[in-house]
Amino acid sequence: MPFYYGFGYGMDMGYLMVALFALIIGGAAQAYIRSTYNKWSKVRAGIPGTGADVARAMLEQGGAEGVGITRTPGSLTDHYDPRDNRLHLSDDNYRGASVASVAVACHEAGHAIQAAQGYGFYRLRTALVPVVNIAQQGWVVVLLMGVFLNMFGLVKLAIALFAIAVAFQLVTLPVEIDASRRAVAYLSAYGSGLDEKGARSVLTAAALTYVAAALTSIMQLLYLLGRYGSRGDE
Numbered sequence: 026m027p028f029y030y031g032f033g034y035g036m037d038m039g040y041l042m043v044a045l046f047a048l049i050i051g052g053a054a055q056a057y058i059r060s061t062y063n064k065w066s067k068v069r070a071g072i073p074g075t076g077a078d079v080a081r082a083m084l085e086q087g088g089a090e091g092v093g094i095t096r097t098p099g100s101l102t103d104h105y106d107p108r109d110n111r112l113h114l115s116d117d118n119y120r121g122a123s124v125a126s127v128a129v130a131c132h133e134a135g136h137a138i139q140a141a142q143g144y145g146f147y148r149l150r151t152a153l154v155p156v157v158n159i160a161q162q163g164w165v166v167v168l169l170m171g172v173f174l175n176m177f178g179l180v181k182l183a184i185a186l187f188a189i190a191v192a193f194q195l196v197t198l199p200v201e202i203d204a205s206r207r208a209v210a211y212l213s214a215y216g217s218g219l220d221e222k223g224a225r226s227v228l229t230a231a232a233l234t235y236v237a238a239a240l241t242s243i244m245q246l247l248y249l250l251g252r253y254g255s256r257g258d259e
């Protein structure tokens with residue numbers, strides 16, 4: 026989630042602390058996933074097939090055989106898109122046969138299986154998406170309007186909208202952890218010869234980026250509550 030520095034007179038020590046925290050914890054999480062991914066992308070999975078092949082097998086085993094697999098540009102851009110019901114795997118993971126490629130591809134297959142099986146947190150997260158889009162795009166505008174027009178009701182609405190975005194990030198955590206759990210379970214059952222520890226550490230590092238994002242948002246929400254939550258005169 027982007028940070029908005031242009032608050033006008035919203036800038037103060039508290040905000041600087043939150044921004045610094047976001048920079049450090051977000052940067053550390055990004056650096057950790059990059060280095061863990063790089064390390065395990067040099068180790069061959071030792072099982073037949075590429076990331077795409079192994080994901081295909083996992084989809085079939087998980088009852089999601091109708092899901093497509095396609096390539097997407099970039100690095101670590103892998104995702105499952107419920108709108109076209111496809112795994113979008115980055116080139117490295119689509120063609121690659123490393124521990125990292127197979128782990129990430131299976132994690133995305135895990136999301137598709139969550140969708141196919143109607144996993145509760147996945148359904149909740151998907152249902153929240155339209156509301157969250159509005160909340161994420163609107164909260165800053167509503168906050169600025171509230172501050173400049175001196176309307177406390179709008180400020181409270183802005184904080185409520187931001188809280189929806191935070192709740193969404195919290196619901197994302199079990200969805201991500203469950204997709205990784207499914208990937209590791211599949212690989213330990215069907216990927217004999219694969220270094221399970223490697224798959225686990227790649228997926229843990231990926232999960233930490235979501236934890237960092239959620240922590241940052243919680244800090245930002247606490248800041249907003251402290252700064253605007255109880256006063257109408259700013």
Ligand SMILES: [Zn+2]
Nearest residue numbers: 132136201204
């Ligand atoms: Zn995921």
